[in-house]
Amino acid sequence: MGGPIVIDGKGLGDVIDEELKTWVGGVVGGGGRAPGLSVVLVGNDPASEVYVRNKVRRTKAVGMESKEYRLPDTTTQEELLGLLDDLNGDPGVDGILVQLPLPEGMDSEVVINAIDPAKDVDGFHLLNVGMLGTGTGVPLLPCTPNGCMVMLKRTLASLGRKLEGSRAVVVGRSNIVGKPMFNLLLREGATVTVAHSKTKDIESLCREADILVAAVGRPEMVRGDWVKEGAVVIDVGINRIEAEGGKTRLVGDVHYEEAYAKAAAVTPVPGGVGPMTIGMLLVNTVRSYAGREGVECRLSFL
Numbered sequence: 001m002g003g004p005i006v007i008d009g010k011g012l013g014d015v016i017d018e019e020l021k022t023w024v025g026g027v028v029g030g031g032g033r034a035p036g037l038s039v040v041l042v043g044n045d046p047a048s049e050v051y052v053r054n055k056v057r058r059t060k061a062v063g064m065e066s067k068e069y070r071l072p073d074t075t076t077q078e079e080l081l082g083l084l085d086d087l088n089g090d091p092g093v094d095g096i097l098v099q100l101p102l103p104e105g106m107d108s109e110v111v112i113n114a115i116d117p118a119k120d121v122d123g124f125h126l127l128n129v130g131m132l133g134t135g136t137g138v139p140l141l142p143c144t145p146n147g148c149m150v151m152l153k154r155t156l157a158s159l160g161r162k163l164e165g166s167r168a169v170v171v172g173r174s175n176i177v178g179k180p181m182f183n184l185l186l187r188e189g190a191t192v193t194v195a196h197s198k199t200k201d202i203e204s205l206c207r208e209a210d211i212l213v214a215a216v217g218r219p220e221m222v223r224g225d226w227v228k229e230g231a232v233v234i235d236v237g238i239n240r241i242e243a244e245g246g247k248t249r250l251v252g253d254v255h256y257e258e259a260y261a262k263a264a265a266v267t268p269v270p271g272g273v274g275p276m277t278i279g280m281l282l283v284n285t286v287r288s289y290a291g292r293e294g295v296e297c298r299l300s301f302l
């Protein structure tokens with residue numbers, strides 16, 4: 001008997017990149033323009049620098065156009081909105097991403113909602129959020145929760161189980177992970193509960209979950225005895241903790257070894273949800289391009 005499935009987000013991310021590379025190569029080889037992603041970074045937050053670098057690297061690796069706009073933290077909101085206006089009107093730009101958080105003094109809601117919703121590859125614009133929440137139209141989906149769904153569907157299929165009718169618990173209710181995760185699970189027919197910092201007896205609630213998604217930002221908060229036997233556990237958390245020898249290491253919101261002993265499948269940290277997030281960003285850019293150019297784009301992993 002083998003152990004549980006370790007859901008390989010890194011491997012799946014590589015598969016996604018390969019398929020996108022082939023698709024983009026076909027389009028460009030046929031004389032078309034390459035899909036274009038513009039990434040805007042204001043200020044010099046070190047974590048944001050790393051995220052932007054990784055996004056740009058993977059965008060270029062699949063053959064897409066990647067433009068970076070690095071603005072000093074003295075940039076005014078008006079100047080930023082002016083840049084977004086230009087990018088909205090640029091026919092060579094399919095996706096626009098403003099790296100969050102923005103420096104103090106900027107209203108991220110105003111900035112995000114200034115992006116053309118059809119180019120909002122983060123899926124944070126109110127129109128995309130509203131379409132997902134109401135099940136209207138075809139929204140661009142937020143990348144991290146969408147990446148979780150791709151992993152979840154593949155894992156459940158390999159276990160011979162269905163999302164429809166399953167009992168799901170999402171721990172965390174942020175706008176970028178918890179709430180859209182709720183909506184994505186709900187629209188697939190799961191019965192979903194969202195837990196948060198005010199939830200009472202969260203352990204018992206989690207123990208009911210066939211699918212447990214943790215997006216909290218607290219290292220190893222979800223312990224083995226919170227996990228139902230045979231559950232599928234998706235760990236969104238990325239936390240840096242101190243390790244031996246003055247070093248640091250990354251851990252999730254789930255105690256991995258304890259969850260591994262109970263679950264049917266579990267995502268590792270790192271190498272689980274993280275690599276899928278950028279994969280879904282590239283997918284959104286390609287989808288936006290396909291809509292704009294009127295070309296078909298079928299991707300096997302979606």
Ligand code: NDP
Nearest residue numbers: 144172173174177196197215216217236237238273274277
């Ligand atoms: P937020 O800080 O925005 O939200 C955290 C949520 O967790 C809140 O809803 C909060 O509840 C809830 N929470 C906090 N403490 C507890 C507790 N003790 N018990 C129950 N619920 C609690 O975080 P994000 O959603 O942005 O991110 C969550 C984690 O996911 C982080 O570790 C982040 O680094 C990671 N992340 C990973 C990504 C990836 O690509 N893999 C992408 C995005 C995030 P309340 O609302 O009541 O305060």
